[in-house]
Amino acid sequence: xxxxxxxxxxxAACLLWASSASADTTVKWLHIEVNPxxxxxxxxxxxxxxxxxxxxxxxxxxxxxxxxKAKLPTILQSKDRxxxxxxxxGGVLKTQIEADVLADITDxxxxxxxxxxxxxxxxxxxxxxxxxxxxxxxxxxVGFLYNKDLMAKGNVDASKIKTWDDLLGAxxxxxxxxxxxxxxxxxxxxxxxxxxxHLAVRIGGKPGFDAxxxxxxxxxxxxxxxxxxxxxxxxxxxxxxxxxxxxFKNPQAVGYFGDGKxxxxxxxxxxxxxxxxxxxxxxxLSDDKLGWFxxxxxxxxxxxxxxxxxxxxxxxxxxxxxxxxxxxxxxxxSKDVQARLAAGNFIVPVVKGGEAGLxxxxxxxxxxxxxxxxxxxxxxxxxxxxxxxRVVNDVTAEIAGGSMSPQxxxxxxxxxxxxxx
Amino acid sequence: MSSPIGVAGEAAPQVGTRGAVRGPGWDxxxxxxxxxxxxxxxxxxxxxxxxxxxxxxxxxxxxxxFGRPTNWIGFDNYRFVLETRAFWLALRNxxxxxxxxxxxxxxxxxxxxxxxxxxxxxxxxxxxxxxxxYILAEIATGLIxxxxxxxxxxxxxxxxxxxxxxxxxxxxxxDTAMLAVLIVVxxxxxxxHMMLFIAALQSLDKxxxxxxxxxxxxxxxxxxxxxxxxxxxxxxxxxxxxIIGSLQLFDLVMPLTRGGPADSSNTLVSFLYNNGISRMxxxxxxxxxxxxxxxxxxxxxxxxxxxxxxx
Numbered sequence: 001x002x003x004x005x006x007x008x009x010x011x012a013a014c015l016l017w018a019s020s021a022s023a024d025t026t027v028k029w030l031h032i033e034v035n036p037x038x039x040x041x042x043x044x045x046x047x048x049x050x051x052x053x054x055x056x057x058x059x060x061x062x063x064x065x066x067x068x069k070a071k072l073p074t075i076l077q078s079k080d081r082x083x084x085x086x087x088x089x090g091g092v093l094k095t096q097i098e099a100d101v102l103a104d105i106t107d108x109x110x111x112x113x114x115x116x117x118x119x120x121x122x123x124x125x126x127x128x129x130x131x132x133x134x135x136x137x138x139x140x141x142v143g144f145l146y147n148k149d150l151m152a153k154g155n156v157d158a159s160k161i162k163t164w165d166d167l168l169g170a171x172x173x174x175x176x177x178x179x180x181x182x183x184x185x186x187x188x189x190x191x192x193x194x195x196x197x198h199l200a201v202r203i204g205g206k207p208g209f210d211a212x213x214x215x216x217x218x219x220x221x222x223x224x225x226x227x228x229x230x231x232x233x234x235x236x237x238x239x240x241x242x243x244x245x246x247x248f249k250n251p252q253a254v255g256y257f258g259d260g261k262x263x264x265x266x267x268x269x270x271x272x273x274x275x276x277x278x279x280x281x282x283x284x285l286s287d288d289k290l291g292w293f294x295x296x297x298x299x300x301x302x303x304x305x306x307x308x309x310x311x312x313x314x315x316x317x318x319x320x321x322x323x324x325x326x327x328x329x330x331x332x333x334s335k336d337v338q339a340r341l342a343a344g345n346f347i348v349p350v351v352k353g354g355e356a357g358l359x360x361x362x363x364x365x366x367x368x369x370x371x372x373x374x375x376x377x378x379x380x381x382x383x384x385x386x387x388x389x390r391v392v393n394d395v396t397a398e399i400a401g402g403s404m405s406p407q408x409x410x411x412x413x414x415x416x417x418x419x420x421x
Numbered sequence: 422m423s424s425p426i427g428v429a430g431e432a433a434p435q436v437g438t439r440g441a442v443r444g445p446g447w448d449x450x451x452x453x454x455x456x457x458x459x460x461x462x463x464x465x466x467x468x469x470x471x472x473x474x475x476x477x478x479x480x481x482x483x484x485x486x487f488g489r490p491t492n493w494i495g496f497d498n499y500r501f502v503l504e505t506r507a508f509w510l511a512l513r514n515x516x517x518x519x520x521x522x523x524x525x526x527x528x529x530x531x532x533x534x535x536x537x538x539x540x541x542x543x544x545x546x547x548x549x550x551x552x553x554x555y556i557l558a559e560i561a562t563g564l565i566x567x568x569x570x571x572x573x574x575x576x577x578x579x580x581x582x583x584x585x586x587x588x589x590x591x592x593x594x595x596d597t598a599m600l601a602v603l604i605v606v607x608x609x610x611x612x613x614h615m616m617l618f619i620a621a622l623q624s625l626d627k628x629x630x631x632x633x634x635x636x637x638x639x640x641x642x643x644x645x646x647x648x649x650x651x652x653x654x655x656x657x658x659x660x661x662x663x664i665i666g667s668l669q670l671f672d673l674v675m676p677l678t679r680g681g682p683a684d685s686s687n688t689l690v691s692f693l694y695n696n697g698i699s700r701m702x703x704x705x706x707x708x709x710x711x712x713x714x715x716x717x718x719x720x721x722x723x724x725x726x727x728x729x730x731x732x
Contacts (some may be wrong), residue, residue: 023556073486095701099487186593187681244572244590247598387485387700394684401685403595415517419483419501 004080026057027325030075030082032068032321032390042332049331056324069386073341076101076318079331082319084329089125089312090378091385095127096316103317107130108326117335121376122350134316135333139370141310142187142194145293150263154179157414158291164199164231167296171240174263181240183262185250186400189393190381194266195235196396197380198295198411199228199311205303221414229399229406231298236400238415246401251278258284266295269366273345294369308373311382314350384417391416473714480707482669486633490704498708507684508709511692514599518688521603522610527659530611531652534618534626535644548619552612559609563676566605567592570677597687602686605673610666621655622648657728664724668717689713 046058122136154177174181205223258279276284338349339357381389398404482490572590581588671690680687697706
């Protein structure tokens with residue numbers, strides 16, 4: 001009997017201890033960032049949040065990019081799902097909202113004027129039917145990075161490349177001078193889809209894309225998208241890319257550019273940064289050798305020259321997450337933290353005032369471009385969702401490889417779009 | 422996902438003999454059945470039968486993996502698969518792998534086995550050497566060969582350059598990517614089949630060979646009329662492994678080409694992964710899975726029935 005009593009006491013003690021432990025809240029944060037320098041800043045932000053909020057613990061979990069995309073549907077439907085997850089907005093976000101696995105954080109975001117501190121277009125990417133499901137963290141722009149030395153060698157003035165024909169001309173001149181005009185990571189396909197997509201942004205503008213989504217003007221099989229393919233084919237026919245470009249993965253291609261072996265690369269603005277790490281000598285091209293020009297315009301196109309293609313990335317709060325998760329996210333996406341990340345050239349900030357942290361002329365230029373853009377098109381392979389987006393990647397790679405006509409490419413995308421919706 | 426099916430079912434009935442001695446027949450066997458069957462049956466049902474059934478069920482839906490599948494579209498997923506050009510390419514590639522396995526890999530393995538089965542200085546070292554590729558992990562092999570094939574820095578490139586030619590990018594062209602994969606497949610698996618043949622050769626009844634020789638048969642005649650017929654069971658097994666292995670090939674392809682360029686080097690499984698899983702098209706992917714399953718099962722059962730009846 002006495003033994004039983006003792007056991008009972010011990011059990012009660014255990015219960016008490018356990019309940020006091022569970023009064024602490026753990027915020028589980030799942031990310032895909034591989035750059036240790038950036039993760040280090042995140043860790044520091046998390047620790048400082050914990051210090052000012054006793055009883056809250058922020059736990060970071062990591063998954064590799066492709067694995068993350070593949071596992072996410074399962075993870076989100078588990079009871080033990082993380083509270084904060086990474087997102088590229090677009091079609092995947094739409095499916096997640098429809099599947100009812102995300103939390104509506106509108107009230108928390110609107111309270112105290114917090115939402116006014118964020119760039120409206122970026123916040124809109126995480127808003128659906130007036131409800132906010134997450135917060136943006138960074139923007140990026142797609143355009144041409146070029147190697148000043150090689151352009152000079154080929155006698156090409158990059159500042160004069162304004163139209164698509166200018167670009168074609170530059171490619172011809174560079175080839176004649178024995179310089180590899182453009183490097184691209186064709187095996188990954190999405191670096192090739194930038195050409196086709198950005199051409200569509202230039203030719204059709206925002207109205208063109210919106211109409212295609214509604215199935216008007218022949219949808220994605222319509223004139224705008226066929227013409228994108230045709231213009232892309234004009235470029236491909238000049239053999240502008242490095243030898244074996246369909247076998248290059250993107251990191252290899254960016255490294256090739258960093259090694260100074262090709263004059264241009266159609267890049268996400270962050271490649272400015274990554275070409276250093278991926279170059280064979282780990283130094284890459286220095287600032288004074290690097291230039292940038294926006295994607296050339298197409299005469300007669302409906303898009304504005306200031307329209308941009310790029311990414312909008314951010315964080316989502318999942319359903320059932322503690323309110324501390326949202327609170328921490330607001331703390332994380334604040335002027336100070338964004339300025340700090342901007343200072344490390346990790347992001348183009350979305351919080352007003354965060355751009356003050358930008359210290360390189362290059363990143364400032366990108367930030368200015370994005371600020372001026374009235375139509376920022378999210379990457380097609382994100383905004384159209386994985387099933388249609390990957391078809392866009394497939395067919396652009398096929399146009400580049402010469403195995404599909406621009407017309408059939410556009411038709412294939414429309415067919416996938418119809419199949420998926 | 423295919424071959425283990427025959428195995429679990431066969432294990433049970435053989436157990437009863439000892440029980441039959443001890444008690445009145447059925448009782449002993451019954452105890453053994455009660456004790457040993459459920460765990461195997463449970464695991465088999467849980468991890469083999471149910472997933473197969475689930476895949477078949479999912480293949481009737483247009484479903485992205487969220488929530489419950491609700492959008493029933495009947496056999497449309499199968500139609501979509503059959504309408505995809507990449508599916509037929511993948512099927513063709515699987516056929517190519519099988520053809521190359523049978524026409525090049527197995528004869529090569531057999532020839533080497535005939536040379537190395539006898540005891541001579543260095544035989545064991547050579548066997549080890551040829552078996553080594555098989556031990557290497559598939560992903561590692563793929564990565565190594567993606568460097569070997571690299572048209573700028575790879576081994577192939579430097580060989581080409583010594584002859585003063587412009588090196589090709591084998592993995593980047595729709596014409597050569599599959600060829601490059603096939604070479605790796607042969608390189609990696611011939612050692613395994615060679616070992617099978619060596620083991621069989623060493624357990625051959627030497628008297629038969631000797632008798633043939635005494636009767637005045639030449640070396641070729643002995644080989645053709647005595648040794649190879651005696652190897653038939655092993656050859657049939659080897660062919661079986663080669664075909665099932667080709668149908669399941671995936672982890673060599675991914676690091677080499679990911680099925681590209683333009684789907685020219687996809688196998689059925691990498692096609693399933695690229696078009697089903699990474700696109701979150703669970704229904705479509707399941708339909709591919711069911712088709713692959715049907716191919717494997719049909720093959721495995723017909724082959725067992727026709728060619729391996731005696732074993």
